[in-house]
Amino acid sequence: MKISLTKRYHFAASHRLHTVKLSEEENKRVYGKCSNPYGHGHNYAVEMTVTGPVDPETGMIANLAELDPFVQREVVEPFDQKFLNEEVAEFRDEVATTENVCREIFRRLKSFPSARLERVRVEETSKNSFEIEADVNALDEVRA
Amino acid sequence: MIRITRKIEFSAAHFYHNPSFSAEENRRVFGKCNNPHGHGHNYVLEVTIAGEPDPTTGMVLDLKELKDILQTEVMERMDHRHLNYEVPELAGQIPTCENIAAVIWKLLEPKIKSGKLDRVRLYESPELFVDVSAGNGARA
Numbered sequence: 001m002k003i004s005l006t007k008r009y010h011f012a013a014s015h016r017l018h019t020v021k022l023s024e025e026e027n028k029r030v031y032g033k034c035s036n037p038y039g040h041g042h043n044y045a046v047e048m049t050v051t052g053p054v055d056p057e058t059g060m061i062a063n064l065a066e067l068d069p070f071v072q073r074e075v076v077e078p079f080d081q082k083f084l085n086e087e088v089a090e091f092r093d094e095v096a097t098t099e100n101v102c103r104e105i106f107r108r109l110k111s112f113p114s115a116r117l118e119r120v121r122v123e124e125t126s127k128n129s130f131e132i133e134a135d136v137n138a139l140d141e142v143r144a
Numbered sequence: 145m146i147r148i149t150r151k152i153e154f155s156a157a158h159f160y161h162n163p164s165f166s167a168e169e170n171r172r173v174f175g176k177c178n179n180p181h182g183h184g185h186n187y188v189l190e191v192t193i194a195g196e197p198d199p200t201t202g203m204v205l206d207l208k209e210l211k212d213i214l215q216t217e218v219m220e221r222m223d224h225r226h227l228n229y230e231v232p233e234l235a236g237q238i239p240t241c242e243n244i245a246a247v248i249w250k251l252l253e254p255k256i257k258s259g260k261l262d263r264v265r266l267y268e269s270p271e272l273f274v275d276v277s278a279g280n281g282a283r284a
Contacts, residue, residue: 001249002279003242008271049275054246057162058173059238064272065175 004051004118005061009071011080014041015096018085039083044098045123046075046105050115062115074108098122102130110134147262148204149192152214154223157184158239161228182226187244188267189218191252195259205258217251241266245274 016039017031084096102122110117121131159182160174195204227239245266267273
């Protein structure tokens, strides 16, 4: 039997899809209205899934009293009400697509000390979501 | 293989308290969930069965049968109950979402005769859920 716990978190942020690797015309062609130079924003939802043994003393995989402040510190505070392209260092050189946002969130959350990060799922809107799952072989590829 | 999921909702009360902890430790570990008067949730349970559709009926299992199993095993045991006091399967355990979902898995697994129990997902709130699946050695 395998048990995992998933908690949802929320942040609102703006981004612009644009890369210096492409010409202005190519940026417009590839990213369309998402490349508007002034940026635009979303209400993002982040689902963090952790797994591990259920502590018989507490009945918990992870204590939310520990998980919530960790996610708050690692993701919500640095991302909420921010312009991701300029205010989150990782997106100065990397396009702030939600694929990359999801990957960056995974990278930040995998250092949670009390349970193993299994999956990160980011909803950019209620219609689009992005997911990264840890598997033993792929863990090191996340930032590759 | 096809997966089918049925959803039910039940409402129950609980609180977290470990008698081997001091009062102070209980408050520190469990926070406001330690309030001895208890509090409650509208739990949402999604039960997923996996299998091949029967060539005659076209069904993995009869959903009516699943509905009856969920009624007997979950609703009658847990709906409008206090999970600390009224559910013998949880006796001696802290009734966290993890433990409740594991109890539900153990109750349902032997009752599913057509197809196999694939996943139990228990929402304590729209923001918090636990998944239980058969898993395998590599990922346990």
